[in-house]
Amino acid sequence: MRSIVITGGAGFIGSHVVRLFVNKYPEYHIINLDSLTYAGNLANLKDIEDRPNYEFVKMDICDFDAFYKLMQEKHVDGIIHLAAESHVDRSIKDPFTFARTNVMGTLSLLQAAKLYWESLPEGYEGKRFYHISTDEVYGALEITHPEGIEPPFSTTASSSKNHKAYGNKFFLETTKYAPHSPYSASKASSDHFVRAFHDTYGMPVVVTNCSNNYGPYQFPEKLIPLFINNIRHRKPLPVYGKGENVRDWLYVEDHARAIDMIFHNGKIAETYNIGGFNEWKNIDIIKVVINTVD
Numbered sequence: 696m697r698s699i700v701i702t703g704g705a706g707f708i709g710s711h712v713v714r715l716f717v718n719k720y721p722e723y724h725i726i727n728l729d730s731l732t733y734a735g736n737l738a739n740l741k742d743i744e745d746r747p748n749y750e751f752v753k754m755d756i757c758d759f760d761a762f763y764k765l766m767q768e769k770h771v772d773g774i775i776h777l778a779a780e781s782h783v784d785r786s787i788k789d790p791f792t793f794a795r796t797n798v799m800g801t802l803s804l805l806q807a808a809k810l811y812w813e814s815l816p817e818g819y820e821g822k823r824f825y826h827i828s829t830d831e832v833y834g835a836l837e838i839t840h841p842e843g844i845e846p847p848f849s850t851t852a853s854s855s856k857n858h859k860a861y862g863n864k865f866f867l868e869t870t871k872y873a874p875h876s877p878y879s880a881s882k883a884s885s886d887h888f889v890r891a892f893h894d895t896y897g898m899p900v901v902v903t904n905c906s907n908n909y910g911p912y913q914f915p916e917k918l919i920p921l922f923i924n925n926i927r928h929r930k931p932l933p934v935y936g937k938g939e940n941v942r943d944w945l946y947v948e949d950h951a952r953a954i955d956m957i958f959h960n961g962k963i964a965e966t967y968n969i970g971g972f973n974e975w976k977n978i979d980i981i982k983v984v985i986n987t988v989d
Contacts, residue, residue: 696723714742730755730756780793790877793881828903828905830968831875904966
């Protein structure tokens with residue numbers, strides 16, 4: 696039986712990944728490791744909490760000794776690392792917490808995995824450390840067509856009549872890093888540590904950088920749930936500037952399926968960008984939410 700740790704599994708994206716793996720792989724032992732800070736909520740996983748292949752462990756990823764002991768006791772052979780501080784505004788107010796969790800927490804997991812896996816007769820064979828990151832490490836793309844153009848792609852998500860593209864460039868796996876916030880800087884640093892553990896020690900790693908997620912169980916301070924809640928409770932709708940910022944939106948269950956595919960089939964030491972090809976201006980998203988909820 697494979698033993699897989701999913702960090703941050705009580706959070707927004709993590710809970711969808713945990714649910715998918717528990718349901719799809721009954722032969723796996725899935726360990727949901729989460730410290731249950733403000734964004735973690737076990738109610739997200741009530742439907743699978745009694746499954747025989749599921750286990751929850753409350754733990755801070757910065758606790759190296761506790762995680763190393765868990766690796767040994769549970770014979771962990773795979774780590775899917777989602778645990779992170781992830782709100783840009785919070786990172787501006789408290790960059791130290793973001794550096795601690797996103798950088799030192801990742802380093803703690805890497806070192807524990809290294810020591811345990813290297814102690815085994817088979818070494819790194821059959822092991823994998825999968826680090827989930829963000830496309831915010833790349834900075835921002837230039838909006839070359841603010842009026843919007845027909846998108847140079849076609850997907851289910853991008854087929855809406857409201858959908859347009861606002862530039863002719865995309866983030867590529869080869870795009871240079873250019874983080875602009877404490878959050879994105881901390882994620883960029885953690886990405887580099889993961890790759891360094893492959894280059895230095897031969898650890899089998901893979902990194903993915905995703906665009907902006909949306910969907911069920913999202914933390915209520917994020918744009919879409921925030922506006923839904925504010926509309927329902929007749930509160931003001933805060934819009935930055937004219938709402939002209941453009942984001943690519945990725946449905947969280949699509950992201951979870953991509954994580955599943957890459958964990959099992961991704962090439963070691965490779966980086967994969969995961970996007971929705973679904974660009975929207977914030978103001979257009981807000982108008983859709985208003986028309987839907989109000």
